[in-house]
Amino acid sequence: MFLGKVIGTVVCTQKDESLTGLKLLIVQPMKDEHTKTGKAMVVIDTHGAAGYDDLVYLAKSRDSSLPLGLDLVATDAGIMGIVENYNVIKHGGAHS
Template identity: 65%
Template sequence: MYIAKVVGTVVCSHKDESLQGMKLLVVQPLKDDLTPKGKPLVAIDTIKSAGQGDLVYLAKSKESSLPLSRELVASDAGIMGIIEDYYVKK
């Protein structure tokens, strides 16, 4: 799992059948100090409550769709939860 910030939304006129009814969000992966790490990516909002500016934690690959209880979902990343408080002890 890793941390990201929701930076946008995705609107699709057509999408894969396995993604019907799913909210897609643009997220920016973050380092431990909450600075950007790599390029933004699209993630499924599996908790159905994440929004713009939220700090979230993600799962990659097959694990990204586990909360959806579906056999196969076309997904590389899924939002697993919203982070309310975050700190790193040094």
């Protein structure tokens, strides 16, 4: 799983039958809440609740469609949930 920030939406006049009824969003992968990593990607919103500027957590490959309960969905990544809060605890070294 990895973090991402929703930066846009995708509207399609035609799409693969396995994507019927699913919202497609453009997500920028993030190292943390403020640091981009990699290229933006189109993902499915498996819960239909994510929106612009939401911090989300995603899964890739087959795991991306698990919440849908379907055998095969034409996607490379999917939103598993919306991050409302997270904490990072640093171990060792100097703390500021």
